Amino acid sequence: MNSRVTTAGPAPATPVQRLLERDATTLSSDLLPLLDFVGLMLALALGLVMQSMGWLSLPHTANPGALTQLGLSAAVLAPFILYDKQFGALAGMKHGFSWVGRFAIRFALFAVLVLVLWDFGQPLDNFANQTVMGGLAVALLVSGSLRLALSRYIRHLRRCGRLTQHVAVVGAGPVGDRLVQVLLRNHTDTVQFVGIFDDRDTGRSAPSIKPIGNLDDLIELGQRQRVDWILLTLPVGAEPRLSAITQRLSILQVPIALCPQDLDLDLPLGSTALLADQHPMSVLADRPLRRWDVMLKGGVDLVIGGLLTLILLPLLLLIAAVVKFDSPGPALFRQRRHAVNGQEFDIFKFRTMRWVATPHGNTLEQTARHDKRVTSVGRFLRATSLDELPQLFNVLRGEMSLVGPRPHAVNMRTEDRLGSEITETYAHRHRVKPGITGWAQINGARGATDTTSQLKRRVELDLQYIDNWSFLLDLRILVRTFKEVVRSTDAY
Secondary structure, three states: OHHHOOOOOOOOOOHHHHHHHHOHHHHHHHHHHHHHHHHHHHHHHHHHHHHHOOOOOOOOOOOHHHHHHHHHHHHHHHHHHHOOOOHHHHHOOOOOOOHHHHHHHHHHHHHHHHHHHHHHHOOOOHHHHHHHHHHHHHHHHHHHHHHHHHHHHHHHHHHOOOOOEEEEEEOOOHHHHHHHHHHHHHOOOOEEEEEEEOOOOOOOOOOOOOOOEOHHHHHHHHHHOOOOEEEEOOOOOOHHHHHHHHHHHOOOOOOEEEOOOOOOOOOOOOOEEEEOOOEEEEEEEOOOOOOHHHHHHHHHHHHHHHHHHHHHHHHHHHHHHHHHHHOOOOOEEEEEEEOHHHOEEEEEEEOOEOOOOOHHHOOOOOOOOOOOOEOHHHHHHHHHOHHHOOHHHHHHOOOOEEEOOOOOEOOOEEOOEEHHHHOOOHHHHHHOOOEEEOOOHHHOOOOOOOOHHHHHHHHHHHHHHHHOOOHHHHHHHHHHHHHHOOOOOOOO
16 A cells, blocks of 8 residues: 555654744743843843943942842843743734733733832832833843844745644545545635545445555654644544544654544543644654753754764774774774654764674674674773764764663564564564663663563563653653663663
8 A cells, every 4th residue: 555655745854843843833942031131131131231332321329239130130021921832823823923912911910010029119200110111121022033133034934834744634534524524614724634544445445535555654654754643533432443543643743632422522621732723633652752851852863972972982992993003904883873753873883803705784683692703892892882982973964862772683583583573572672762871771681682681671661751751751761871881881
């Protein structure tokens, strides 16, 4: 059925690019508090500089310290009072100035609070009061200008189609037909229909919109082009299939939601997401990392990875020279490994075995204890994990993270079986970037997976990490990794 999947779509972007486009409206709302604080602090700093240079003079009765304290208090209060969670959604609408009224109300409340704080703490002084009113005018100009600029940018993205949600529907039948008709009729500017997918023979139900593939086709499509939502439109009585379908599609970094039989049906709060800012869908599986989590983890990888590379560069060069001197062949070894979202990449390691010319070193035979292929230098590098250091370059290239599930070789077999044949959740470990170290490695699941029980245990630990990810967990894993590498390990 793969030949039937011909739907065209945007080429895959980097995770950060996809994040900025997909969640631009939400990110803009989340950014506003920070921008308000920074903008007001810069305005206050500019005023102090102008006063120190004599460009702004205060009468001797004025209290510069009190005015400065009030300015600091206002900069701290502004993000909390002016924050509007719906700003991004309102700014992106066709008539994108719906946010103005809400902002005016919030700023009026902010101004009243600032004036109350000033009058409560200071005696009335005409000049000081005029200064406070001038400061509020500057705050209004700064905050309003920031919102106007963000609003124009979001509307530009929407006009260019960058905020369009690409939706794939699973389930051919009356519910799927109705959903697709609604999307095509009412949301052509915000939703792009990717296609209907179904594993069943739909000849009897004769849906008006035929499926273009099955679930395998959808997974393949989601790995090579953009899909923002997978909506399940199963009929009443098909609940037992929900879990199986959700489990199968969870290998993609795409949220999966259940479309209600009635598109106007109200669903319980906290379990829903709005499609096209209008139709509630019950979320069954979400992205493992969302919004700021992706940017935070990527930023940490870039900063810490870059610093470690600079610090360890002399050691990297020394090890490369020793490897070259010890045995013929290149210092670095490349091998195809599984990447995020079912993709592949070339991983870098110091060569630890005698060199045999194969394409990208793509051998499927795992290293055994006392393996005769391992060189004397290579055995030391493996035992100390120093052979993994070149993967810092994979981190800087965006192919890996410092922390994540360890990437397995493509077509690697355990007891002559592929990982996907041993456990059905094997591919779920590819929902996040692979890492140099991970939760499994610091919990004893390091080294080769010689048995199916070892592989199942590693996958279980990897999924625990994905389901419970946090910035502090990554830091904890990094700290424990340094402790683990100095002990005797199962690596060989």
